[in-house]
Amino acid sequence: MYEFTPSYLKAVEELHQLPGIGPKSAEKLAASFLKMKQEDFHGFVEALQELREKVKQCSRCYNLAESELCLICSDPERDQTKLCVVEESKDLVAIEKTGAYNGLYHVLQGVLKPIExxxxxKIRLKELFHRLQHESFQEIILATNFNYEGELTAMYIVKELKNSSLTISRLASGLPMGSDIEFADQLTLKNAFRGREKFSEEMI
Amino acid sequence: MHLVGLQAENFRNFSTVQLSFAKHTNLITGSNGSGKSNLIELIYYALFSRSFKTSEDMNLLHWKESYLRTQIEFQRDGVDKTVVVSFNSNKEKKVLLNNIPEKFSVLFRESSVIVFSPSTSQLVKGLPSVRRKWLDRILVRVDREFTSILYSYQQTLRNRNALIKRKLIQKEDYDLYDLLTTNLVSLSSLIRKGRQDLIKMINAVISPTVSKMDLPMFSSIELKYYHSRMMEDPSLLAKEEIKRGGTLIGAHLDQIEIFHGDASVRDFSSEGEQKLISFCLKLCEFDLIQVKTKNSPVCLIDDLFSELDEDRAQLLFKYVSSVSQTIFTDLTGRLIEADKVIPLTREENTICLP
Incomplete structure (x- = not known):
């Protein structure tokens, strides 16, 4: 039976290791690499190499960085008294896009999952508590996800900080913008009621 | 609510099924081994993407086939709905509700069914877990918040067990264990409250229900709820839990016992009495679901006349079929008239009835 050439099969096997890439997609990708112009392919390989060589972790907040500190930690304009705790760098980017927050971050690089x-x-919790002791934060904002593990991690942090004088807050959970109340699930609606806010002029 | 039509491929002994249902009474007849119970199971599976007999979907595949597919149409509050379930031998399952992919938990809220089957008597003579699950499944259908409490409880329990198995060597582990204990205790009290309130409601409807079945001697049947051990000295508890390798407190260990006067039904009643009492309890479930959801559930009754004596069976049938769509199986079908008869034969594995 005829098979693909060994180098081709090896590339397919490697691509198949990537998350979300099945055997068929791996073959498609391998074939498209062969069709690419030489200079395009070099650009692609270079980008991957640069990614591996240059992108590191920020030594302070564990966000992605290309130097010792990430762009946020090295920015003196940032409010040094606020710390927002997120699960992953992608959550940090999502919050940054809103422009609503000007403090510092701490990326946990995961959540508590005792089952696994x-x-x-296994996550950056020790580093978080170390920072809280040695830096001058006044408020810590817990922005882990609103699922079981995210809530558990937030509760764990609160428990560990029960003797500290920090203000601890959790992101509000409630209705998404543009949504209809009649279609909201009961739990979300209940949370939205509990966390209702006094109407202020800023909202208008 | 009522079922309208059912199509299926490769489910248990059926290679093809195409059926429509009468709005009130449907009778499935056929000799032993012709697939009557499989058809009841198929209806349940098509609605909920779960079987009430097995947790292993692979067992449901028709012999040597690599996939199964079910499609069921039903009407609730005048709205037509369709659920399509497909499963293949790679254990991939897909659920579509009105052509939109959904999680299976949504299906429990969409339709409502009560099954009376030979395993119903387990409700009385089975382990306490059967009764806990029975109560929890009623609560999930009438109270959405209970679903999320139960989910959090199960997650907490699994995480806590995993942690205990690793023996809590580090201080951080112990802190997390402590947090999970606090959560487990507070979630337990919510679950207990839900279950105890439900038991009160069931106890209140038992007497009218048994009179519907002409069983006045059972009017003093009563369900009682027993808490499992409470949290003692936390450090002692941790030691014992590490030794035993799992969680020793919580609502998942509580017991529900059924009493007839002062005597436990499980220990003192005869086989026949246990059967009658379990059918009465299922009928209480039927009444409660009907009142709470303002909708009559579809009744699936497997082997009506082999489980109950003829008079009781007639009474049960008359009562449920007067308020809801009823689909029942019987060997001959000579004792009850139904709007639609679905005859099965042992040789044919294709059912096509318009």
Whole structure:
């Protein structure tokens, strides 16, 4: 039976290791690499190499960075008294896009999942508590996801900080913009009621 | 609510099924081994993408086939709905509700069904877990918040067990264990409240229900709820839990017992009495679901006359079919008239009835 050439098969196998890439997609990608112009392919390879070589973790907040500190940690204009705790860098980027927050971040690089053996020492929690002791924060904002693990991680942080004088807040959970109340699920609607805000002029 | 039509491929002994249902009474007849119970199971599976008999979907595939597909149409509050479930031998399952992919938990809210089957008597003679699950499934259907409480409880329990198995060596593990214990205790009290309120409601409807079945001697049947052990000294508890390798407190260990006067039905009643009492309890479920959801559930009754004596069976049938769509199986079907008869034969594995 005829098979593809060994180098082709090897490339397919490697691509198949990537998340979300099945065997068929891996073959498609390999074929498209062969069709690419030489200079385009070099650009692609270079980008991947640069990614591996240059992108590191910020030594302070564990966000992605290309130097010792990430762009946010090295920005003196940032409010040094506020710290927002997120699960992953992509959450940080989502919050940054809103422009609503000007403080610092801490990226946990995961959440507590005891079922999968992910306990506090497997994510950046120790580093978080170290920062809280040694930097001058006044408020910590917990922005982990609103699912079981995200809530558990937030509760764990609150428990560990019960003797500190920090203001601890959690992002509000409620109705998304543009949504209809009649279609909201009951739990969300209940949370929205509990977390209702006094109407201020800023809102208009 | 009522079922309108059912199509299926490769489910248990059926290679093709195409059926429509009468709005009130439907009778499935056929000799032993012709697939009557499979058809009841198929209806349940098509509605909820789960079987009430097995948790392993692979067992549902027709012999040597690699996929199964079911499609069921029903009407609720005048709105037509269709659920399509497909499953293949790679264990991939897809659920579509009105052509939109959905999680299976949504299906429990969309339709409402009560099954009376030979395993119904487990409700009385089975382990306490059968009764806990029975109560929880009623609550999930009438109270959406209970669903999320139950989900959080199960997650907490699984996480806590995983942590205990790793023996809590580090201080951080112990802190997390402590947090999970607090959560487990507070969620337990919410679950207990839900279950106890439900038990009160069931106890209140038992007497009218048994009179519908002409069983006045059972009017003093009563459900009682027993808490499992409470949280003692936390450090002692942790030690014991590590030794035993799992969680030893919580609502998942509570017991529900059924009493007839002062005697436990499980220990003192005869086989026949246990059967009658379990059918009465299912009938209480039927009444409660009907009142709480303002909708009559579809009744699926497997092997009506082999489970109950003829008089009781007639009474049960008359009562449920007077308020809801009823689909029942019987060997001969000579004892009850139905609007539609679905005859099955052992040789044919294709049912096509317009």
């Amino acid at each position: 053996g992910i306990q506090s020492n």
